[in-house]
Amino acid sequence: MSGPLSIGIVCPYSLSQPGGVQNHVLGLARELRRLGHRPQILAPGELPAAEPDTDELPISGAGQGLPVRYNGSVARVNFGPRSSARVSAWLSGNRFDLLHLHEPVTPSISLLALRASRVPVVATFHTATPGSTAMRVAGRVLGPMINRIDLGIAVSDSAQVVVHDHLGIDPMIIPNGIDCSAFAGSRATAAVPRITLLGRLDEERKGLAVFLSALPRIRSMVGEIDVVIAGPGRHRLPEGVRRTGYLSDAQRSALLRSTDVFVAPNLGRESFGLVVVEALAAGAAVVASDLPAFRDVLTRADGALVGATSPAGDEAGLASAVAAALAQARTGPVSQRVRERRAHARSYDWRTVGPAVVDGYRRAFDLRSSIAGIA
Template sequence: MQEGGRTPAPGLRIGLVCPYALDVPGGVQNQVLGLAAFLRRAGHDVHVLAPGGLPDDAYGLEADRFTSAGAAMGVRYNGSVAPVAFGPLAAARTRRWVAAHAVDLLHVHEPLAPSASLLALGASRGPVVATFHTATPRSRALRLAGSALSGAVDRIDAGIAVSPTAREVVVGHLGRDAVVVPNGLDVTAYEPSDARLPADGRTDGPPRLLFLGRSGERRKGLDVLLAALPALRRTHPDLEVLVAGPGPRDLPPGCRSLGLVDEAEKRALLRTADVYVAPHTARESFGIVVLEAMASGVPVVASDLAPFAELLGGAHDPAGRLFRRGDPEALAAAVSAALLEGRGPRTRRARALAHRYDWSVVGPEVLAVYDDVLGRPALVAPVGEEVS
């Protein structure tokens, strides 16, 4: 529709590449699927390449818009075991996908991970945007990769970092800049509502703490939380601790391991917890689960990592409680204070802050990067305005 002499820019054909298997839960995977859903709502033709298969909860992505780069295998990367695909078969599948789709723009995530993103970057001959999620400021491996893969890095037309912490890694290791565009979230899917409580309708009972993450990774900080329990049980003897996420782990009495949970189960757990605890100790570039907890209206207790403090509105007056990372006594004190305070002005402020990260805000920021690369007029209007 043309009005006032202006015509909306036509939709783009966009290729999104995730280095990690989409059918294995993870923050990068959720970002790729969430971005694909936003871009399609905005009228763009989106195709996704990733290892593994398409999960049941794929944010509405149809099977014919997904291509597998091959079976995923676990490789240690950025302090965890990443489900990636590499080697001759993955390279051949990636080359065929790039050639067959002839996209206007390729958007790869974690381009230096040994997987589909790096392979797609090497096969691409058109405009490329890359999103960097990693926060490893002293990574010798990343410095070496940046040097060895300088040719691949040079193919990137624009870089996105999900936080200032991630941007520092890009600048320090790759010698190039990146614009900070945070991760996105469908905030409305997490907003608390009595009508959306799980079937147990939990409104009382013993205080419930929730930990979400890979329990076997030390940097996720479950050991810090468990070390704080004796002090917490002195004041809250009936305290219940729920641990959700992959990884076998022996837990003390009063703690329950839920194993891997899907997105719907995660949202239900967040809505019915009394406190969400993020005791992570290192290498967190953003903190998507902290953001999900904020949107859910649950009181948040988090370690004082810079990305967590930023999400909560700053270390001076956070919309949650920050404690010194790795300190069980400080964690126990913060949880006790959060349990005493409960839901109120602090959690309402956290929910308000979460709206800054809704896809309706973050999505247009990603599209603005595409505009700059392609030299196009704005593809969508600023939030609150209509495209004419």
């Protein structure tokens, strides 16, 4: 199918909470609109007040979401007869050419939309948890539903492996996207070197406790530093560590552009390093746990890394890597290193990722047509 498409995008998680899947859905919708298509989003909950750009996107609510623990996080999702009725009403009230569902095998409105769909379906898988019980059960009991997916997308190599092993399908890899222009402003230099962590750091798998345990050693190696923890949470912080709470897109960009070293001490269950790519786009040095998802986004086409890694959970290794990054942060060819990081991040810009997703949509139409022809 050629020409502009009417695309129904279903996000399983409430947009009132920050998260990688939610950010991906909003960013994708903006890029699809820029490309001339007509995206509409269905999600649980209400819009996040700190995201003014969402006011321009056509978003429908599927009712109040319930908190559910999944993949080491707590997300608000919808499921059940009332949610099913809302999904059906949304589908029947719009003439979509295609549905793009995110995390379609979680107990959410994405699964409900998959069951009710009568148009080609593209599904993006964001989870990369080996041995996932939820994915394994889905592969066993949702076979006919999974067969409704015309084209699968995994956001990384590790996510692709999990989807193949648990669901028996071979998704193409299209990474998450970011708007690099949002992080492209001039960098600011704070009075003392700044370390930043960002995300839902109350979740154990994000590794905040490891970083805080390593912090005294880091300070003994490098001296005075400014440590900023950005994102929601109630974790008790030691003296000399600042918490910002939730940040708008503009505030997050400004913080990262004033950061010398961005630290991602995550312990596992990561499918993609979105905040890592954002830090690179802002020109910050990165120290991340040596997880497949993080190593993937830090690896250039020539195989070299644009950031440093340390073993997940290793306090001493993390302290040494951060101290080494801080030692280089303001010496030597600083401008060159900033340019290299930003150039690498541009491979994940929506101007590259968005057209790849649209190509996937066209492929889904071709696959549906070929199957109909065989039938």
